[in-house]
Amino acid sequence: MTITAHMKDLAAIYPDAVEPNRRKQVAWLGGLFFLIGYLAYIWVAFDVSGALARASMDRATLLALDSYAYKHHVELSMKSGEISVNLEGNRRTAFEVLPDWVVPVDGETRVDMGRGFTAYVSQTSLRVYDREDLIVDIEPTASGPVLHSEPHDWMRVAPNKIEGRPDTYVRFIATKSKITLQVYSTGWENFWFDSSSDLNGTSIWRAIGLVFSGDRIDPSQSNLDLVASEIWGNKEWQHGQVMHAMLITILMAFCGTILAAITALPLSFMAANNVNPIRFLRGSMKRTFDFLRGVDALIWSLIFIRAFGLGPLSGILALWFTDTGTFGKLFSEAIENADKKQMDGVNSAGAGSIQTTWFGVVPQILPVLISQTLYFLESNTRSATVIGMLGAGGIGLKLADAMRTGQDWENTMYIIFLIIAVVIIMDNLSSWLRIRLINGTEKSAL
């Protein structure tokens, strides 16, 4: 009883605290309905259901599979009856001697496809066994392959082509002209040494061992030179070119950011209202910054690529222009927020206007200046990748090329991993430098 009495007293004094706030509840509910309505509108406007229906999940699985696995193709030509084994369907990588999982048996060829699947292939028959059970029986004829076994839902049967995938890692395709068996293995093939290299098939640990053991493989050069040049010149993974492209991208980010910071610093003093007394000059400087930022790196890079051609120089200029706008805005705001007392103190000691700025303002804005520059160094590494894709070169262009062919997803994955690693390294480096240079006082940049 006493509690209810107290509550009544309290309710009389603080009605907001006890009574539910109807207006607030209505606002919340209204906001929620608005959000749901907006998302529904987006669902229709972006045609999400249509896109989901059209989405090719085959492509997604293939992409995912190809990024961490590679496959051997076993091909039987219908015309000649010859068997060849190669990597990813690339004829240049064909095996000279058949591997031990492809064995001729009584006029047929037995292919151990792994995961318990075995295929027997000849010009007259393709049979696939899941352990002991016959799951596929195809007879290739002159007018196209004919299926004798039960069709499964993992098979696609067309008049002149039958293909099937009894397991994610096992696939067969029978057409009029040839039978192809695809056998997947996990890993990145030939990552260190390509198939034309003398060291192909050597693991990296053995290669490191070779470097330290005395015997020269190639008498004309030391093992260290050989191993390094073979890895660097790997034709399938292009380590040398990829690293060079990565370096170009970092270069673009570095030069663009530093040039922008150097240019923006004097200009930002002209835009700050506590340093520059001329209103017209201030206003036009601020609009210039807005314009430089508003045009955006995308459009700047188009303009500069027209003038200076494709390449990192155009990328540097694009980043320089955009970031001069951003830095100009950030720095001039930092100058405007600077404490006036320090300026007054220097001024009253008899300093001229330049000395007042140098000793009164610059020490105050230096932490902002350094931390923003370092922060942008990291974010520009990502921007440089994007601009590179649009034609400025570097790792972005390499990535675009790797994606365009649409086959070697493992190469694409390799480049992506590299980009992510570099961005994370740049991120850590810039926050480490930030803390070192500003003595740990700075909390968060941007």
Place this chain on the structure above:
Amino acid sequence: MTNIMATTNIAAQYEIAERRRRVYTGLMLILLVVLLIGGVRIAEDANSGSLLSGLPKVFDYPYDILSQAYARGWDFWSIPFSVQHPENGIQHTYFYYLIETINMAVVSTLFGFGFGSLISILASRNLVKNYAIVWITRRFTDIARAFPEIVIALFLIFIFGKNPIAAVAAIALHTSGALSKMFSEVNENADMKAWEGLEASGASWIQKVWFGIIPQVWPNWISYGLLRFEINVRASAILGFVGAGGLGQQFKTFVDWKFGADIASIILMLILTIMTIDILSTWARRRFIGKVAH
């Protein structure tokens, strides 16, 4: 006597420290300049055209576009609001595509904000005592932040075809990573007294977060969210350029076809939109957290 000795000693020490600082600063500046000059030279070598030969041509492209736009006369200003080149398969007005680009930015910021705020709470050391959860969520934010949006967008375009949702998903992932890092920094700076009070009165973890932390941090969250929105408008324009729909995709088409008036019109629309959104969001941020530091 000893006092004066000590003072001279301190002065000498100061002199040495000051000189050392100057030498270090000078060396760093020299290193910076050397790296810069070397970098620009390497870039110039790798470029197909050189700096000097390109300088006179800088204004060629803008001049080309603007003169084509000028040739259209007053008609130029109606370009965004009427369907251009329907014979080439353009279905909507540029204004419609602009709205699509802005919608891409809004939706991706909303999703990024939603995920980012949830993750940020799990990534704050003062709110979650389980270090494994904090560690995992933090690594997730690192990776989500490092993924360039364009890469995810290209993958999704490969799977879904040319559609804005590719860009939305890509930007949303990046945004959730970037925002959750900033949000978790805000959360860790929150005053824990409210939290302790709620703990003492027996509140559950969710109640402690909802009543003790959220009221303190949401103005900062909104401010960072708006900042991200500005960035995402640009990002959705750029991702459109690689095929994710919106004005960017139309822009790419006309850049390839070299239709100057349309290019000029679209650039103008993009610049005006970006500048307007910048101004609006700066105003809104000032409202939410008073004077914004940057």
